Amino acid sequence: MSDTENKEKFKNIAIIVAGGKGLRMQSSVKKQFIDLDGIPVIVRTLAAFDMHCRVDEIILVVPEQDLDFTRNDLLHRFSFSTPLHIIKGGVTRQDSVGNGLDKALKICIRPEITFVLIHDGVRPFVGENLVDRCLDGALKNGACIPVLGIFDTVKRADKNGKIICTLDRDGLFRAQTPQVFRLDLIVKAASYARNTDFLGTDEASICEHAKLPVDIVDGGPFNIKLTSPQDLIFAGLIIQAKKEAEIVGNSGFFN
Ligand SMILES: Nc1ccn([C@@H]2O[C@H](COP(=O)(O)OP(=O)(O)OP(=O)(O)O)[C@@H](O)[C@H]2O)c(=O)n1
Numbered sequence: 661m662s663d664t665e666n667k668e669k670f671k672n673i674a675i676i677v678a679g680g681k682g683l684r685m686q687s688s689v690k691k692q693f694i695d696l697d698g699i700p701v702i703v704r705t706l707a708a709f710d711m712h713c714r715v716d717e718i719i720l721v722v723p724e725q726d727l728d729f730t731r732n733d734l735l736h737r738f739s740f741s742t743p744l745h746i747i748k749g750g751v752t753r754q755d756s757v758g759n760g761l762d763k764a765l766k767i768c769i770r771p772e773i774t775f776v777l778i779h780d781g782v783r784p785f786v787g788e789n790l791v792d793r794c795l796d797g798a799l800k801n802g803a804c805i806p807v808l809g810i811f812d813t814v815k816r817a818d819k820n821g822k823i824i825c826t827l828d829r830d831g832l833f834r835a836q837t838p839q840v841f842r843l844d845l846i847v848k849a850a851s852y853a854r855n856t857d858f859l860g861t862d863e864a865s866i867c868e869h870a871k872l873p874v875d876i877v878d879g880g881p882f883n884i885k886l887t888s889p890q891d892l893i894f895a896g897l898i899i900q901a902k903k904e905a906e907i908v909g910n911s912g913f914f915n
Pocket residue numbers: 677678679680681682683684685692721749750751752753754756757780781782783885886887
């Protein structure tokens with residue numbers, strides 16, 4: 661099926677979760693609101709989905725106490741063309757995603773023909789082609805996430821810092837976002853996780869728990885999650901490198 665036909669038939673909703681406290685970043689400003697070269701992290705992330713021609717609507721999840729600030733102050737300074745819904749998050753990432761899924765159910769026509777792209781608000785360098793790969797994968801089999809291989813030798817160690825063994829890294833991957841799912845499937849998996857008290861660190865793990873298959877596609881080396889203070893240094897370098905690549909017409913590298 662061609663892209664144009666898909667666009668008529670399917671609806672793609674990005675759910676950007678930015679409802680966390682960002683404790684590991686040790687910053688007085690929550691990491692999703694930190695300014696990176698004049699543009700807040702969450703605005704950079706929103707812009708990546710706003711500019712993507714296959715994203716029809718965006719749901720932004722923020723901490724309840726930051727709803728007013730986000731609506732009236734932060735986003736007031738920027739304009740987006742994709743319909744944007746701003747809602748409150750929950751205690752855990754899974755709760756925040758759950759709120760996003762509830763909203764997606766309300767704004768979709770039919771969950772069976774709706775895809776949700778669940779993305780960390782603090783992965784601002786997600787590329788256009790990476791989003792396409794995840795969407796294409798989910799269109800085929802209902803669920804798809806981007807991953808990166810592991811290029812270092814992987815050790816298991818005990819609590820005293822003594823190595824127990826070296827793991828076989830063949831078949832091991834690091835999961836990124838956006839994680840894309842047909843809405844009816846992820847809603848079913850999320851409800852099963854709730855009923856069985858399963859708490860996952862990503863949405864793929866919720867599907868795994870519900871025995872729903874999830875495909876993988878290549879993630880991106882620049883699609884980093886801003887977690888600790890050092891990541892802000894990497895973010896600055898990525899921004900600088902992107903600017904330089906744009907000048908010489910080589911920015912495709914970052915997609
Ligand atoms: N209750 C929560 C917790 C996390 N997130 C979001 O999930 C993404 C990935 O989570 P992580 O990097 O762990 O963010 P925090 O939970 O904010 O960080 P920390 O664990 O360091 O406090 C972030 O965009 C974060 O805002 C969320 O929407 N709601």
